[in-house]
Amino acid sequence: MYLEELFSLKGKVALVTGAGRGIGQVVALGLAKAGAAVAIFSRTGAAQTAKQIEAIGGKAYDLIVDVTQEDQVDRGIAEVLRLAGSLDIVFNNAGVCLHKDTLDATIAEWKEVIDINLTGEYIVARAAARAMIAQGIKGSIINMASMSGTVANIPQWQASYNASKAGVIHLTRSLALEWAPHGIRVNSLSPGYINTPMSVDTPQDLKDAWLPLIPQHRFGEPEELMPAVLYLASPWAGYTTGADVIVDGGYTAF
Ligand SMILES: NC(=O)c1ccc[n+]([C@@H]2O[C@H](COP(=O)([O-])OP(=O)(O)OC[C@H]3O[C@@H](n4cnc5c(N)ncnc54)[C@H](O)[C@@H]3O)[C@@H](O)[C@H]2O)c1
Numbered sequence: 001m002y003l004e005e006l007f008s009l010k011g012k013v014a015l016v017t018g019a020g021r022g023i024g025q026v027v028a029l030g031l032a033k034a035g036a037a038v039a040i041f042s043r044t045g046a047a048q049t050a051k052q053i054e055a056i057g058g059k060a061y062d063l064i065v066d067v068t069q070e071d072q073v074d075r076g077i078a079e080v081l082r083l084a085g086s087l088d089i090v091f092n093n094a095g096v097c098l099h100k101d102t103l104d105a106t107i108a109e110w111k112e113v114i115d116i117n118l119t120g121e122y123i124v125a126r127a128a129a130r131a132m133i134a135q136g137i138k139g140s141i142i143n144m145a146s147m148s149g150t151v152a153n154i155p156q157w158q159a160s161y162n163a164s165k166a167g168v169i170h171l172t173r174s175l176a177l178e179w180a181p182h183g184i185r186v187n188s189l190s191p192g193y194i195n196t197p198m199s200v201d202t203p204q205d206l207k208d209a210w211l212p213l214i215p216q217h218r219f220g221e222p223e224e225l226m227p228a229v230l231y232l233a234s235p236w237a238g239y240t241t242g243a244d245v246i247v248d249g250g251y252t253a254f
Contacts, residue, residue, distance in 0.1 A: 006234060006236050007034060007230045007231075007234050007236075008034060008035050009031060009034040009035045009036035009088075009089070009230075009233060009234075010035035010036075011035070012035070012036045012037070012086070012088040012089060012233075013036060013037045013038075013039065013080065013084040013085070013086045013087050013088050013089070014028075014031040014036040014037070014038050014039070014088065014089035014090070014091065014233070015038075015039045015040075015041065015077075015080055015087060015089070015090045015091070015124075015128065016028040016031065016038060016039070016040055016041070016091040016093060017040075017041040017042075017065070017067050017090075017091070017092055017093050017094040017120075017124055018041070018042060018067070018093045018094030018095065019038075019040040019041070019042055019046050019049050019093070020040075020042040020043075020044065020045070020046035020048070020049060021196070021197050022196035022197050022198055022222065023093060023144070023191070023194060023196055023222045023225060024040075024042075024049075024091070024093040024094070025046070025048075025049045025052075025222075026222035026223055026225075026226070027091050027093065027222070027225065027226065027229055028040055028046075028049050028052075028053065028060075028091075029049070029052050029053060029056070030223070030226040030229065030230070031089065031091070031229070031233070032053040032056060032058030032059075032060065033056060033058070034230060034233075036058075036088075036089065036233075037058070037059035037060075037061070037084050038053055038058065038059070038060050038061070039060075039061040039063060039076075039079075039080040039083070039084060039087075040060060040061065040062050040063060041063055041064075041065035041067060041073075041076055041094070041124070042062075042063075042064065042065070042094075043064065043065075043066050044064065045062055045064055046062050047062060049062070050062040059084075061079070061080060061083050061084060063076050063079055063080070067094045067116065067120035067121070067123060067124050068115045068116055068119060068120045068123070069123075070123050070127075073123050073124055073127045074127055076127075077127045077128060077130075077131050078131075080131075081131055081135075086135065086137060087128055087131050087132060087135075087137065087139065088132075088137055088139050088140070089139060089140050089141075089142070089233045090124065090125065090128045090139070090140070090141045090142065091142050091144070091229065091233075092121045092124050092125055092141060092142065092143045092144055093144040094116060094120055094121075094144075095116060095117045095120075095144055095164075096112070096113060096116050096117065097113070097158060097161045097198060098112075098113050098158060098160055098161060099156040099157065099158050099202075099206075100157065100158070101157045102157060102159045105159075105160065109160065110160045113160035113161055113164050114160060114163070114164050114167075117161070117164035117165065117167075117168065118164045118167040118168060118171065121143050121144070121168055121171065122171060125141050125143065125171075125175055125186065128141060129141065129175070129179055129182070129184055132182070132184055133179075133182050133184070137184075138182070138183030138184060138185075138235075139184050139185075140184075140185045140186075140187070140232060140233050140234075140235075140237070141175070141184065141185070141186045141187075142187055142188070142189055142229060142232045142233065143168050143171065143172045143186065143187070143188040143189070144168070144188070144189055145165045145168040145169045145172070145188040145189060145190040145244060146161075146165040146168075146190050146191060147190050147191065147192045147246060147248040147251050147252050148161055148162045148165045148166075149162070149165030149166040149167075149168060149169040149188075149190060149244070150166075150169070150190060150244075150246065150252050151251070151252050154209075154213075155206070155209050156206055165190070168188055169188050169190070169244050172186050172187060172188040172242065172244065173242045176241040176242030177242065180241060185232075185237070185238070185240065185241040186241060186242065187232045187240060187241060187242065187243045187244070187245065188243075188244045188245070189225065189228055189229065189232070189244075189245050189247065190244050190245065190246045190247070190248065190252075191220060191225055191247050191248060192214065192220055192246075192247065192248025192249050192251040192252075193210055193214060193219045193220065193248075193249075193251075194219060194220045194221065194222055194224075194225070195219045195220070195221055195222070196222060199219065207219075213251065214248075214249045214250070214251050215249060215250030215251065215253065215254070216249035216250055218249065219249075220247065220248070220249055224247065225247055228245045228247050231245075232245065
């Protein structure tokens with residue numbers, strides 16, 4: 001009962017970007033389990049995620065939106081408001097990673113990572129905040145950062161990714177200050193290495209190199225991010241804004 005009081009999202013509407021697979025898919029389902037209606041933005045449709053949510057009796061709105069396209073995001077947010085009537089929580093998750101030496105990477109590759117990971121989150125957060133302010137909603141925006149926004153990972157070279165995630169952490173602080181007068185909270189989540197298609201696609205020799213660097217000597221599961229997401233989403237976290245919550249098995253502790 002007490003936990004229900006603290007963390008229930010019944011009657012809330014959540015938006016999750018990049019929810020067709022990986023962390024976004026797990027968090028979309030987790031938010032639905034906590035009682036929220038969940039809108040999904042993905043580039044190709046996320047029928048499987050929507051089906052999972054409906055299978056537990058939840059409500060899902062599957063919308064095709066590329067987060068780098070401002071007009072698509074604006075239309076998507078308007079559609080969420082039309083279909084679901086509100087927007088209370090945003091899990092701003094869509095992202096990509098590029099492992100490539102900086103001396104070999106092209107500017108087009110740099111721009112693509114920054115465009116999706118940083119500008120995409122900016123576009124979604126801004127459109128969501130405009131909608132929240134217009135409706136007087138004291139919402140919660142959770143930006144997906146990474147431990148790579150705090151430390152530069154080794155042995156792979158991923159300068160564009162690291163810079164994009166450091167940008168997300170500072171964007172989060174900036175938006176938290178800017179939107180505090182409206183009662184909108186903005187926080188970021190910084191996972192360590194998590195078992196998702198993004199990391200499953202990673203060559204085995206690289207994963208073997210990562211394991212000894214993780215104090216817990218294992219990768220995290222997407223479900224292990226859910227308690228932090230629920231905390232940040234809950235109105236009871238009303239005094240938490242501008243924070244970066246690190247869930248990394250201890251990686252950044254040394
Ligand atoms: N897996 C990890 O170890 C890890 C660690 C820290 C942070 N993260 C971050 O978590 C987020 C999710 O990662 P994941 O591991 O689930 O990756 P993933 O590749 O499995 O999922 C990312 C999703 O984002 C979508 N996406 C990419 N560009 C998009 C765009 N322009 N518009 C809409 N959707 C788009 C992809 O289609 C995909 O469904 C990313 O921001 C990533 O940087 C992941």
